[in-house]
Amino acid sequence: MTQRTALVTGGTGGIGTAIVRYLAKQGHRVATNYRDEAKADAWHKTMTAEGIQVCMVHGDVADPASCEAMISAVHHKCGPVDILVNNAGITRDTTFHKMTYQQWMDVVNTNLNACFNVTRPVIEDMRTRKWGRIVQISSINGQKGQYGQANYAAAKAGMHGFTISLAQENARFGITVNTVSPGYVGTDMVMAVPEEVREKIVAQIPVGRLGKPEEIAHAVAFFTTDEASWITGANLAINGGHYMGW
Numbered sequence: 070m071t072q073r074t075a076l077v078t079g080g081t082g083g084i085g086t087a088i089v090r091y092l093a094k095q096g097h098r099v100a101t102n103y104r105d106e107a108k109a110d111a112w113h114k115t116m117t118a119e120g121i122q123v124c125m126v127h128g129d130v131a132d133p134a135s136c137e138a139m140i141s142a143v144h145h146k147c148g149p150v151d152i153l154v155n156n157a158g159i160t161r162d163t164t165f166h167k168m169t170y171q172q173w174m175d176v177v178n179t180n181l182n183a184c185f186n187v188t189r190p191v192i193e194d195m196r197t198r199k200w201g202r203i204v205q206i207s208s209i210n211g212q213k214g215q216y217g218q219a220n221y222a223a224a225k226a227g228m229h230g231f232t233i234s235l236a237q238e239n240a241r242f243g244i245t246v247n248t249v250s251p252g253y254v255g256t257d258m259v260m261a262v263p264e265e266v267r268e269k270i271v272a273q274i275p276v277g278r279l280g281k282p283e284e285i286a287h288a289v290a291f292f293t294t295d296e297a298s299w300i301t302g303a304n305l306a307i308n309g310g311h312y313m314g315w
């Protein structure tokens with residue numbers, strides 16, 4: 070296997086941590102961004118104790134200037150980005166008639182505009198080197214919508230629109246661009262949903278349980294391999310059968 074440089078945004082979160090671990094165990098140099106230094110330090114210590122080296126770079130995916138600096142820092146510390154996983158994401162759940170402009174903008178900036186902010190500074194380099202793997206972490210709720218998530222569902226659906234356009238523009242440069250759409254995975258984000266609401270959601274999952282972060286990481290890692298070079302513009306649903314589109 071060729072060792073590559075991978076940037077996983079939001080790598081300190083639930084699904085992000087599993088993706089970082091998986092790519093690092095495959096032998097890649099892995100970087101992630103952080104905003105809160107204390108939280109990042111604690112997380113980094115845990116990874117190091119597991120024997121996983123992660124290159125930590127400061128950066129806010131919602132801020133274009135911060136992303137320019139973040140990508141330069143990754144380039145400087147571990148080389149040009151070959152694999153980009155746009156994973157960082159937040160929720161500000163509330164029904165639309167109560168939603169503030171700030172709740173709308175926070176979610177759209179962090180989940181969707183981040184795709185521009187982070188991908189724009191890496192794409193030229195990938196095109197020049199004629200190899201790249203870009204994976205967007207979207208959501209089941211970008212596919213089916215969700216009561217209380219007009220902001221999140223709009224941003225997550227937009228991520229796949231980004232994927233399928235970028236896939237067309239960059240296919241002849243050896244760059245694949247795909248989306249993974251996780252369902253409800255047992256992370257802090259999902260555990261923050263009120264318990265009685267969450268129980269009703271889990272009852273709708275045919276497999277009968279929440280997903281595990283590793284189950285998402287496995288699929289993301291597959292998209293980043295050389296063997297997956299003919300898969301581009303795909304949207305892989307991993308949701309325990311909760312939503313079966315085609």
Ligand code: CAA
Pocket residue numbers: 160162163164207208209210215216217218221251252253254258259262263266270
């Ligand atoms: N369908 C129909 N009605 C629903 C409903 C649904 N899915 N969910 C709630 N309602 C109804 C309630 O029964 C209630 O009705 P009554 O007033 O008649 O009793 C009413 O809506 C409540 O509406 P409110 O506007 O007062 O809502 P609220 O302030 O109580 O909170 C909510 C609503 C914030 C959306 C809350 O229901 C919630 O947190 N829902 C879960 C949202 C969710 O799934 N988030 C996913 C987070 S994890 C994630 O995003 C990761 C991923 O990618 C999967």
